[in-house]
Amino acid sequence: xxxxxxxxxxxxxxxxxxxxxxxxxxxxxxxxxxxxxxxxxxxxxxxxxxxxxxxxxxxxxxxxxxxxxxxxxxxxxxxxxxxxxxxxxxxxxxxxxxxxxxxxxxxxxxxxxxxxxxxxxxxxxxxxxxxxxxxxxxxxxxxxxxxxxxxxxxxxxxxxxxxxxxxxxxxxxxxxxxxxxxxxxxxxxxxxxxxxxxxxxxxxxxxxxxxxxxxxxxxxxxxxxxxxxxxxxxxxxxx
Amino acid sequence: xxxxxxxxxxxxxxxxxxxxxxxxxxxxxxxxxxxxxxxxxxxxxxxxxxxxxxxxxxxxxxxxxxxxxxxxxxxxxxxxxxxxxxxxxxxxxxxxxxxxxxxxxxxxxxxxxxxxxxxxxxxxxxxxxxxxxxxxxxxxxxxxxxxxxxxxxxxxxxxxxxxxxxxxxxxxxxxxxxxxxxxxxxxxxxxxxxxxxxxxxxxxxxxxxxxxxxxxxxxxxxxxxxxxxxxxxxxxxxxxxxxxxxxxxxxxxxxxxxxxxxxxxxxxxxxxxxxxx
Numbered sequence: 093x094x095x096x097x098x099x100x101x102x103x104x105x106x107x108x109x110x111x112x113x114x115x116x117x118x119x120x121x122x123x124x125x126x127x128x129x130x131x132x133x134x135x136x137x138x139x140x141x142x143x144x145x146x147x148x149x150x151x152x153x154x155x156x157x158x159x160x161x162x163x164x165x166x167x168x169x170x171x172x173x174x175x176x177x178x179x180x181x182x183x184x185x186x187x188x189x190x191x192x193x194x195x196x197x198x199x200x201x202x203x204x205x206x207x208x209x210x211x212x213x214x215x216x217x218x219x220x221x222x223x224x225x226x227x228x229x230x231x232x233x234x235x236x237x238x239x240x241x242x243x244x245x246x247x248x249x250x251x252x253x254x255x256x257x258x259x260x261x262x263x264x265x266x267x268x269x270x271x272x273x274x275x276x277x278x279x280x281x282x283x284x285x286x287x288x289x290x291x292x293x294x295x296x297x298x299x300x301x302x303x304x305x306x307x308x309x310x311x312x313x314x315x316x317x318x319x320x321x322x323x324x325x326x327x328x329x330x331x
Numbered sequence: 332x333x334x335x336x337x338x339x340x341x342x343x344x345x346x347x348x349x350x351x352x353x354x355x356x357x358x359x360x361x362x363x364x365x366x367x368x369x370x371x372x373x374x375x376x377x378x379x380x381x382x383x384x385x386x387x388x389x390x391x392x393x394x395x396x397x398x399x400x401x402x403x404x405x406x407x408x409x410x411x412x413x414x415x416x417x418x419x420x421x422x423x424x425x426x427x428x429x430x431x432x433x434x435x436x437x438x439x440x441x442x443x444x445x446x447x448x449x450x451x452x453x454x455x456x457x458x459x460x461x462x463x464x465x466x467x468x469x470x471x472x473x474x475x476x477x478x479x480x481x482x483x484x485x486x487x488x489x490x491x492x493x494x495x496x497x498x499x500x501x502x503x504x505x506x507x508x509x510x511x512x513x514x515x516x517x518x519x520x521x522x523x524x525x526x527x528x529x530x531x532x533x534x535x536x537x538x539x540x541x542x543x544x545x546x547x548x549x550x551x552x553x554x555x556x557x558x559x560x561x562x563x564x565x566x567x568x569x570x571x572x573x574x575x576x577x578x579x580x581x582x583x584x585x586x587x588x589x590x591x592x593x594x595x596x597x598x599x600x601x602x603x604x605x606x607x608x
Contacts, residue, residue, distance in 0.1 A: 108601065109597075146593070151589045153594055179587060180572055197547070199540065
């Protein structure tokens with residue numbers, strides 16, 4: 093089967109001008125992600141797991157390497173180099189990202205936050221809200237919260253809203269950054285079941301999980317990253 | 332048909348007599364936009380970007396960075412000293428700065444909308460709120476009094492100004508309401524392209540929030556492409572998919588807004604992001 097995403101020698105180094113410093117965040121990352129399969133990224137804190145996901149989503153500009161994405165129309169696009177408008181288009185229709193924390197518009201109800209990706213694709217308001225409600229119910233978010241902005245929600249509730257928003261549009265490639273970190277065991281089970289269904293429907297996933305147990309249960313392949321070598325500064329600069 | 336609505340190339344504006352050293356001795360590397368040799372002000376130099384239909388592009392920068400000059404040139408408030416802009420209106424392409432004054436006026440009245448930071452620039456304070464909107468509707472060939480009045484009222488209601496205030500002078504309105512009337516006026520002709528110049532600057536936080544929500548709703552409903560000029564990172568984060576960062580008349584960086592905020596490349600942008608509250 094053809095990979096939907098192939099990463100070749102990805103590296104990310106931050107250049108902090110103010111401090112005149114280079115901070116390597118990930119290096120020599122190679123991996124592939126396949127439709128209906130989950131590739132898990134593991135490694136200690138600082139190994140660059142999130143940097144890989146953010147590079148794929150282009151929240152970070154990759155410093156080196158290629159990220160070859162096969163689009164729905166069969167074209168191969170290097171996400172590291174692709175035009176910004178194409179990236180925005182892919183984000184809307186093909187690549188989803190569930191981040192660790194919920195970043196959403198304030199003053200919008202949880203229902204609309206979740207339905208947002210469907211609105212962006214032009215789905216009718218009522219239908220979009222209906223699908224959002226179904227998904228929130230599946231993830232056990234209490235219905236009395238649906239019409240409230242998530243700002244006041246607990247960590248676990250926010251995370252489920254975040255998950256629902258990432259999952260609702262059923263992108264072809266889903267990036268998951270610790271999607272269950274603040275969930276209780278029962279809710280985690282619901283999320284696992286949902287992710288398994290999505291895998292079954294052919295969605296490819298690149299994921300970071302906090303618990304080794306989840307990696308064992310969900311991952312079809314595992315990539316271990318180690319922290320990039322720090323750049324040693326000349327002595328005179330430190331002095 | 333391409334998705335492009337606007338294509339800007341090499342757009343520049345220099346105030347003053349200009350000398351051959353103006354460009355090389357200004358800009359972020361020289362930390363000024365005033366030419367030390369001839370005193371000319373390089374308000375903007377070599378601005379390039381494409382805007383797509385329904386897209387919101389942010390332009391961020393401090394005072395004097397050239398962000399307002401850029402949109403003012405595109406709205407024909409100021410004349411560029413160099414560069415071109417192409418407006419793709421349906422199937423027709425317009426070389427904007429090659430149009431004559433009448434054509435530019437017509438494009439400005441019918442196809443573009445502008446909301447200024449200062450309501451005095453966007454509204455006529457001698458006439459009523461409804462009159463301000465009617466003025467623009469008249470210029471766009473709507474002639475029937477009753478129709479104009481109904482449409483003006485609808486627009487005010489859409490921007491959450493009560494219909495009963497239609498015949499009052501905007502002088503008597505709060506700052507937030509004046510901005511709403513400006514937005515209603517800008518939208519009167521359902522333009523595919525809207526310029527917003529610091530529209531929330533100086534308003535109370537809660538009023539800012541309501542105006543920003545309104546702008547997003549309009550973009551969602553009408554698919555209006557917008558260029559949003561601001562010095563406020565929060566406005567960019569909320570509204571814009573892509574962002575240009577300007578300093579001393581130059582675009583120093585451009586990218587997806589989340590990338591500009593999380594992985595800024597230029598020293599100035601890094602400082603800007605680091606100083607956000």
